[in-house]
Amino acid sequence: MDRRTTVKWMLAASAAWPLLRRRAARAEASAVSVQGYGTDPNLLTVYHPGDLWPLTLTPDQRRLAAILADLIIPADESSPSASAAGVVEFIDEWVSAPYPRHQRDRGIVLDGFKWLETEAVRRSGTAFAELGATDQHAICDEICDVSRAADAKRDAARFFALYRDLTAGGFYSTPVGRKDLGYIGNVPQARFDGPPPELLRKLNLP
Amino acid sequence: MPFVTAGSQRNAYDVIVVGSGAAGGQSAYALSMEGAKVLMLEAGRRYIPATETPMFQTPDLAPLRGVSTPHKPFGFYDATVDGGWEVPGEPYVRASEERSSRFEWWRARMLGGRTNHWGRISLRNGPYDFKPRSRDGQGFDWPIGYEDVAPYYDKVELLIGVYGTNEGRENTPDSPPECLLPPPAPLVSDLLLAQRAKRLGITAIPGHKAVLTRPLDYERTPARLHPHNVTAQRILAEDMRARAPCLWATPCGRGCSIRANYQSTTVHLPPALASGNLDITTDAMVYEVTLGPRGRASGVSFIDRTTGRHHHASARAVVLAASACESVRILLNSRSAQFPDGLANSSGRVGRYLMDTVGSSASGQIPLLESLPPLNEDAADGDQTYVPWWLYREQRAGKLTFARGYHIEFGGGRRMPGYGTGAGMEWLTGGSYGVKFKQDVRRYYGSFVGFDGRGEMIPNERSYCEIDPTVKDKWGIPVLRFHWGWSEHELQQAAHMQRTFAEIVDAMGGRMHRGPEQDPAKAIAPGGSIIHEVGGAMMGSDPKTSVTNQWCQTWNVPNLFITDGAVFVSNADKNPTLTILALAWRAADHILELMRRREL
Numbered sequence: 001m002d003r004r005t006t007v008k009w010m011l012a013a014s015a016a017w018p019l020l021r022r023r024a025a026r027a028e029a030s031a032v033s034v035q036g037y038g039t040d041p042n043l044l045t046v047y048h049p050g051d052l053w054p055l056t057l058t059p060d061q062r063r064l065a066a067i068l069a070d071l072i073i074p075a076d077e078s079s080p081s082a083s084a085a086g087v088v089e090f091i092d093e094w095v096s097a098p099y100p101r102h103q104r105d106r107g108i109v110l111d112g113f114k115w116l117e118t119e120a121v122r123r124s125g126t127a128f129a130e131l132g133a134t135d136q137h138a139i140c141d142e143i144c145d146v147s148r149a150a151d152a153k154r155d156a157a158r159f160f161a162l163y164r165d166l167t168a169g170g171f172y173s174t175p176v177g178r179k180d181l182g183y184i185g186n187v188p189q190a191r192f193d194g195p196p197p198e199l200l201r202k203l204n205l206p
Numbered sequence: 207m208p209f210v211t212a213g214s215q216r217n218a219y220d221v222i223v224v225g226s227g228a229a230g231g232q233s234a235y236a237l238s239m240e241g242a243k244v245l246m247l248e249a250g251r252r253y254i255p256a257t258e259t260p261m262f263q264t265p266d267l268a269p270l271r272g273v274s275t276p277h278k279p280f281g282f283y284d285a286t287v288d289g290g291w292e293v294p295g296e297p298y299v300r301a302s303e304e305r306s307s308r309f310e311w312w313r314a315r316m317l318g319g320r321t322n323h324w325g326r327i328s329l330r331n332g333p334y335d336f337k338p339r340s341r342d343g344q345g346f347d348w349p350i351g352y353e354d355v356a357p358y359y360d361k362v363e364l365l366i367g368v369y370g371t372n373e374g375r376e377n378t379p380d381s382p383p384e385c386l387l388p389p390p391a392p393l394v395s396d397l398l399l400a401q402r403a404k405r406l407g408i409t410a411i412p413g414h415k416a417v418l419t420r421p422l423d424y425e426r427t428p429a430r431l432h433p434h435n436v437t438a439q440r441i442l443a444e445d446m447r448a449r450a451p452c453l454w455a456t457p458c459g460r461g462c463s464i465r466a467n468y469q470s471t472t473v474h475l476p477p478a479l480a481s482g483n484l485d486i487t488t489d490a491m492v493y494e495v496t497l498g499p500r501g502r503a504s505g506v507s508f509i510d511r512t513t514g515r516h517h518h519a520s521a522r523a524v525v526l527a528a529s530a531c532e533s534v535r536i537l538l539n540s541r542s543a544q545f546p547d548g549l550a551n552s553s554g555r556v557g558r559y560l561m562d563t564v565g566s567s568a569s570g571q572i573p574l575l576e577s578l579p580p581l582n583e584d585a586a587d588g589d590q591t592y593v594p595w596w597l598y599r600e601q602r603a604g605k606l607t608f609a610r611g612y613h614i615e616f617g618g619g620r621r622m623p624g625y626g627t628g629a630g631m632e633w634l635t636g637g638s639y640g641v642k643f644k645q646d647v648r649r650y651y652g653s654f655v656g657f658d659g660r661g662e663m664i665p666n667e668r669s670y671c672e673i674d675p676t677v678k679d680k681w682g683i684p685v686l687r688f689h690w691g692w693s694e695h696e697l698q699q700a701a702h703m704q705r706t707f708a709e710i711v712d713a714m715g716g717r718m719h720r721g722p723e724q725d726p727a728k729a730i731a732p733g734g735s736i737i738h739e740v741g742g743a744m745m746g747s748d749p750k751t752s753v754t755n756q757w758c759q760t761w762n763v764p765n766l767f768i769t770d771g772a773v774f775v776s777n778a779d780k781n782p783t784l785t786i787l788a789l790a791w792r793a794a795d796h797i798l799e800l801m802r803r804r805e806l
Contacts, residue, residue: 006660037269039277039288040251043260044458047269072639079644099275137640145637161632164639168647170629171267173272178623180644181651182580186622187261188453194391199581203574205397206404 005144015144035098040103049086049093065091067129071140079180082171090170091163105162119156149170208479209252209486211515212510216485219245219521221797222506224492224536225331227319228783229527229770229790231478232362236794237525238483242801245519247490249528250315253287253322255471259463261456264622271625273560283321285461285469289314299687306727307689309669310734317488318471319529320737321783322461325469326416327589327615329780330359332377334598336375338664338776344610344695345664346559346597348775349747349756352379356787358589360385364427365442366468366787367449367606369586370414376531377611387419390454391588393583394654394774395575395618397593402713407691408706410616413589416468416784417458422446435708438481445477449557457622458587477517490517492681494547495524495540495766503766505547506536509681523765523797523806529791530560530772531671534742535686538673542565550674550760555753556743558670560688563738564612564661564696565731566703570718571634575618575653583619583652591616595779610697612661612779614706620652628649633719659703663696663781665741669733690733696746697726704729738782740771758793765806773799 037052045089051057059060066083069091073082082088095106120128128136140160143149149157169175200206223234226248238244258665260283265272272282279290293313300308330453333352338345359383362368369387372380389412393402400410424446432438447473450464458467465472478484493598496518498504507522526533534557541548550554595611628647635646668691673684704722711718724727746752749761758773760766769790771782778785800806 009213012770037276037282038278038288039294041257041269041277041282043263043283046267051267070767073644076641078648085265094270095271099277101271101275103592140639145632146637147632148637158794160639161637164643165629169271169273169625169641172623172627172647173262173625177268177627178264181627181800182624182650183620183623183651184580185582185584185620186264186455189582190453190454192452192454192582194311194585195394195581198737199394199579200397203394203398206248 055092057092062116069167072164073171079176080093084166084173085176087170097128215290218356219243221523222521223525225527226317227321227683228536228786232787232790233476233525234768235474235478236791238478238481244484248488253316255461256463259461265624266756279537284458286314287316298685299674301689307690308732309690312737321470324457327781328414328784330379331778334377335778346775355788358792362787366416367418368416369419371412373411376598379428390586392590393619410591413592415589417586418451418466431785441477441480452586455584488775525767527770530740530742533772552764559665559741560669561663561735561741563736565699565736566659566729568707569656570716572716576649587788588617589683608695609660612659615658652663656709661699698731701726740774740777743772744775745773
């Protein structure tokens with residue numbers, strides 16, 4: 001999978017599997033920026049958002065980023081909210097990154113933020129952040145599924161889909177996200193025995 | 207003094223090996239362990255897996271959660287230095303940007319080359335794979351058969367460590383006893399695949415991968431690999447003891463600091479260096495093989511990438527192992543009055559008949575795998591199970607629209623979450639967000655399976671590379687221009703892969719987001735993108751139609767050898783690395799024999 005890194009294992013994303021592979025397989029050459037971390041970064045350093053390129057969201061944008069991220073991943077009995085897990089910093093890092101994909105996403109996210117504010121004012125004459133939860137949900141409900149969104153809200157729905165992917169990607173890649181999903185790997189083991197027999201019996205597998 | 211600079215090399219070596227990946231590592235190992243004085247020249251920087259490998263780093267410690275960027279196309283932690291689809295300052299040219307005729311070239315500039323990150327899938331070519339033309343009239347036959355290469359497959363498996371089983375499948379050779387290590391236990395998804403594919407007449411078996419599932423047999427193997435050479439046996443025994451078995455965690459594509467999988471830097475180079483017979487110069491960009499008296503190669507010219515200075519190194523023999531296309535580039539750039547079209551190119555075949563692997567992928571969501579209890583399914587990083595080609599009989603009977611086979615690499619399991627987890631799930635969730643979304647992600651996590659079809663491409667006239675007349679890299683070295691084209695055999699095969707994936711997903715009780723891709727031009731991955739590029743200097747039995755003989759020795763220049771994938775005559779569905787290693791070892795034994803006979 002080959003190699004195949006792998007990108008192979010970005011698999012988690014159902015629909016995204018072939019798409020991501022193909023994207024990775026494309027030489028995005030012309031786009032290589034002089035900035036970024038270069039082709040030989042230190043892989044052992046711990047990187048924090050802002051270490052490699054400046055974060056660019058304004059305080060207002062970050063406030064909105066946090067509200068929206070927490071609408072998508074709120075705290076529940078299993079894990080904290082997205083913003084508590086550092087997702088806002090991650091999204092700021094993402095939309096501030098010098099690479100073509102991230103610059104493209106920056107446009108989608110900032111346009112989406114603007115749309116949310118405009119929509120909030122149109123509905124209630126107030127900023128999205130000042131709306132109550134019910135009103136915030138009412139706006140999100142209309143854009144949370146691209147296939148069901150009204151034509152006029154299709155772009156907003158595409159923004160929401162991207163933002164949900166960013167929020168999920170930022171959240172589930174942290175320790176609290178891994179714990180939420182019951183991921184228990186990435187620890188050295190003396191042996192690997194495979195799934196327990198009782199589980200296989202339950203699934204009617206040999 | 208094993209790592210030497212351009213200025214501190216010896217005056218002369220027995221053999222210069224250009225490149226340090228699978229072919230270069232194996233060539234240098236086999237030659238130096240048997241006493242030849244070897245100089246290895248690597249274009250990239252020195253790379254030390256023991257101290258540079260991000261073993262347990264999680265995505266949240268990386269920039270952008272470790273996702274692919276133009277600087278690190280396979281993700282931040284991928285073991286590729288100064289490489290990817292583009293190498294800074296070292297362009298190549300595509301004759302076409304059309305998807306159906308574009309070629310992409312993955313390179314790395316590091317000691318060990320692409321072996322540091324490769325997929326580790328290690329399959330033997332079978333008997334059919336060496337005689338394809340005799341079977342179906344397409345392509346070319348190799349000048350050798352499976353029986354010629356088999357002893358070297360044995361040796362390579364014993365040296366590097368490959369897990370797998372012997373299943374007695376058609377054209378899928380068994381290994382002799384004790385060659386293979388036991389495979390990892392299958393995951394839930396592997397068992398479900400095997401159970402359901404069987405209902406379709408498709409047999410899934412344990413994969414073959416260069417990962418140590420237990421310690422190597424350091425007491426008996428060294429004597430099998432180096433009979434009558436107690437020094438080599440002692441060095442290898444010590445080195446084999448120092449390789450730890452898999453700790454059942456961490457992605458192999460990052461490389462392995464404990465040396466539990468095969469990469470040239472952890473398996474070939476340490477014992478070769480310990481022999482005292484190998485010198486390595488890194489940052490040495492070879493651009494020409496120089497000719498001496500009597501039509502023999504006198505050595506190579508290279509640029510020290512740290513100073514920009516030009517140097518020359520001399521040896522009794524030169525081995526090109528720079529990767530198929532880079533070796534071709536060096537030959538085509540080595541022009542002289544005697545070889546105006548490039549060295550060793552009297553056949554005109556240097557650069558011709560490039561091949562990649564036919565690739566097509568799909569994924570499915572399997573309800574039976576939803577909401578499983580927490581399980582550690584890191585195993586040996588995937589490839590516990592694969593499906594070897596199963597339709598030989600149908601093909602022989604003319605029932606298929608393509609001549610050659612493919613295998614299926616399969617993946618599933620509760621892998622480490624990262625960017626992409628929870629993404630693109632609207633088709634399953636109806637666009638949920640909030641607490642319901644968190645429940646959905648928990649439910650679907652680990653329920654996705656992926657299929658990668660890997661098939662044989664038949665060599666054709668339209669797939670080749672040549673020197674671009676104008677473009678040079680930052681060192682002033684003329685670069686390659688690639689031409690590419692598929693035949694209906696490859697296109698129909700890719701579409702068949704897609705239909706098979708859909709049938710298997712269905713048999714597993716699952717669903718695909720979109721149906722199988724039935725436009726063959728969209729189903730097939732672009733040329734080069736599977737990174738199995740081989741050919742360009744094929745071996746043969748006739749100097750008029752091939753570049754080397756069966757020993758990887760060029761017909762035109764008797765002390766010039768090519769031991770990488772360039773000599774491939776066909777590109778079976780089996781991933782090429784194990785065959786590159788076997789042929790390189792076989793060529794090295796021949797070089798040693800010629801040296802003993804004083805013919806070199």
